[in-house]
Amino acid sequence: MNNNHLQVWNNCLAVIKDNVPPISYKTWFEPIVPLNLENQILTLQVPSHFFYEYLEEQYIDILRKTLRKEIGNSAKLEYNVVMENNHIANAKPFSVVVPGNNGTNTKNRPVSMPSDKEELTIRNPFVIPGIKKLHIDSQLNPDYSFANFIEGDCNRLARSAGVAVSENPGGTAFNPLVLYGDSGLGKTHLAQAIGIKTKELYQDKTVLYVSANKFQTQFTEAIRNNNKNDFLHFYQMIDVLIIDDIQELAGKEKTQNTFFHIFNHLHQSGKQLILTSDKAPIDLKGMENRLLSRFKWGLSADLQNPDYETRVRILHQKAYKDGIVLENEVIEYIASHVVNNVRELEGALISLLAQSTLNKKELNLELAITIIDRLVKNTKRELSIDYIQKVVCDHFSLPIDVLQVKTRKREIVQARQIAMYFSKTLTKASLASIGSQIGKKDHATVLHACKTVNNLIDTDRGFKTQIDEIDKKLKM
């Protein structure tokens, strides 16, 4: 049996080369670097996390067979992923054991090596009796760093403010810093980048990222368990508090009230608040005025759609991170056709890579044209509740503000119910948030509206036709 890692891997490659298409071999096997062979564990270096996942999904069988042939039945495979910012020193090893032949089909998962620090870390708790200084898991994703955030005209102000805040948290005029803009434009990424940079510069500061939904759930649980004070104290101990998607608190008065107290306490103690929202503070509905007025104390910076040059740079960076080399013409084609937001750009790139490998096609402009055209046609536009109200009112020839009026007039009540129904089915907004935007109603009213519309669709053919027509208009 062979013990030399280079020889073992070369022998494996010889078999793999005969069994996979040349394009796949070139894309997925040539970039792999064998690092080590010890105790029947072969360690391979791969260029990215995506690359590792892809190998595991598509090629685990052939990897298992060839490895066992070379090093025996207890062969194991470990991957070493070069960290995506390409600092080799930061290489993050994790191991994946080649599954045994026990017939189970379990998907391999990476196992991160727990460090001492991680073992001590407590995951977002809010009651630790007797402990003064907590070590809190900041809930930050290392991929969302400033280094990975491409700057363009679309985000320059927000990014610069973010850098300033991370260099001097709580000490600039940007408190709170409110980052707002449409979905997929980088609000979460930027907010997290501020947290990551702050942690790098100020190791003793407690940074916490939490989504507004999670904050709301924790609050509800704290009330149920009678420990609202612990909840408050926990949040009041944070130095840099990042709350994502603050619009989700619309209509949730008690949570807003508690957040108001946390906000005041942190602000008065010179702590930093960073909030993200899908709308500018001035356009947020269902929020208490005293809270909205505080959001305006600092800086509200918007994120806009990236322009063509920025889209090209983002695509180059994402391809590089995934260890894939793309022709400029392919990148340029994607950048000029996928224009809505950065999340869609990323999705387009991943579809292209997957299609190229699964269908064993060369990753060239021809393939990009086929895939991207299909994708762009099928991309659903993200609908806003305002737009839904407009389409529903147009359909019934009603003025749009009539849905906000307190009235029991049947036609208005029904139009409102239909707008609520479509908002629930076509957006990610919560019942409370829908209610607060359509006629200032509560979540129970929205729930009732959805049930009523569903019942009528099942029982009234004329009504169903109307709903189908509105649906078509909304999806046009």
Ligand SMILES: Nc1ncnc2c1ncn2[C@@H]1O[C@H](COP(=O)(O)OP(=O)(O)OP(=O)(O)O)[C@@H](O)[C@H]1O
């Ligand atoms: N300027 C940028 N440079 C690099 N990547 C970006 C940039 N902007 C956004 N992205 C990437 O686009 C994806 C979507 O970004 P993100 O989740 O931050 O959007 P969002 O505005 O918070 O969306 P949502 O409101 O739907 O939560 C992420 O993978 C992020 O890394």
